[in-house]
Amino acid sequence: MTQDGRYSAELQELRRSASELRESIQRTGNSTLKRVAEGATEAFRGTLEQLGAPELWLELQNLLRRLTNETEPAAVDGFGLDQEFLARWQPLLRFLYERWWRVQISGAQHLADEPRVLMVANRSGILPYDALMIAEAVEREHVRNRRPRFLTADWLVTRPFAQSWIPKLGGVRACPENAERLLLANEWVLAFPEGQKGALKPYRDRYRLQRFGRGGFVPLALRLNVPIIPVAVIGGEEVHPILYRADMARRWLGFPLPFTPTFPWLGPLGLLPLPSQWRIVFGEPLRWTGIDPERGEDPLFVNRIRDQIRLSIAEILAEELRGDRSRD
């Protein structure tokens, strides 16, 4: 039945009408977005010229022009990663990486050419800027330019607007099923076991690692024999310094409302990150040679490994922060 000639004729017909449809869409374009973008670039022009960075304005204008340029909708993978969307935002990510946060990397020799790896990092900041920067760093440093997928906590990825953007940039809702599926598909996966506790911790607790979830990542990595690379991010904690956290708001929002020097006072603009200097350190991978996969069932063993990884990240953080007076 599937090989019936009638089917293929119909499919061809479909493809033809699809391309016709596409042309009609390209003709109409998305005019509202275009107008808004043009207005925004004009508004920024004066400010940037005052700051003595007219080339930044050109960059911004270029970026917005590319963003509003309607092209054929791209295919997405099973978790919604849209390569074309990512490519369109790449200039902004590059700008944040190179100029805004001036990211420095060490330990890149630990990023071996392996089919799959689980990376575990400290979470910082409200929006997943840290995940995007680690992904950017790995893509730059890896021999075959692998870009890891990052896991995002529920409370963020199911919020309006975040839900429609984060998956397109490679974010995946953090749950064991998703992590397993990604690893089995030979992806590099980046997890933040601290979760919400890490993202919304007050500024005074910066670089103090929170509890590592329930550690579901350890048995998973052991079962699939995936090495774990600890990653430490320094600088992410300063992009959204949380001065006060309104835990009362959890009742309405589902997460405590953070107050930073700019948020929520400046509205959505307050979500713009502050420019801090970042360092990303990749630690020595933890491998499972000679360990019986059955031990993933042993909660005490799992907890020990989990704590070992937590400690190795904490050690890197402590070492990096030593002598850094501004971050004491």
Next chain:
Amino acid sequence: MRFHRVDLTEPTADSRLAELLEKERCEALVHAAFFKAPGVEREYMHELEVIGSLHVMNACAAAGVGRLVVISTAQTYGPHADNPGFLTEAHPLRPHAEAYSIQDRAELEGLLRVFSERHRGMNVVVLKPCGVMGPNADSLLVQHLSGAAVTTVMGFDPLMQFLHEEDLLHALQLALIQDVRGSFNLAGEGVLPLSTLLRLAGKRSVPVPHPMLYRLAYLPWLSRTGEVPAAFYDHLRFGWVVDTARAKTLLGFEPTYSTKEAWLSFVVSRRMRSYR
């Protein structure tokens, strides 16, 4: 081919059906007597879809029918923020708390599981297609997506997955041949965000913030002037994408149309209809 008429809401529909099945020496039965969309009276719907299906199950057992194929839906997994990216058949059924027609279907799936365990000699197969698209498909989802402007939930862009109606028939055919039992998720290859689907079809999206949307949809639905119950919008808010590995390996199901092709087939056929 002979046509018989049995009203499943009758109290003794089971023995009438059993008589017929025995007389016709029936080997397999496909049960598809379900409403395509809610909108019917709730009690009547429950009477037909759950109690009526119980009659069908009991009649099959009494008449010694070797195979029972029931068409349910992937919506019984429910649209939830905490759904994994792909739902397997092992995932618990959590139908939307307000979507009573889907709740009935989930209850039926539970009954079928118990029934299947009690009648090991019978192949009980449950097909769970995701959104079915095509020239003749009709469902709440289809009705909602056929307009030139589609109401969407502001700030949400769920991944959608469709199955072409011909592929559903193909799966049905396989379910009648293969020696299988249990539930099978059915879907075309690939997923696409709702925004991409609308853009592909040249439809306009009308985003409405969700607290407002639910309130706006609720009153017309209660007074039966609106088409869409508020619960439906959660299906446009959170993903309910299924994993079809089981249907592929056990049933040998290979969809001819991808999600994108099924969608375009639907869109193009609707366009043709408007020219007629």
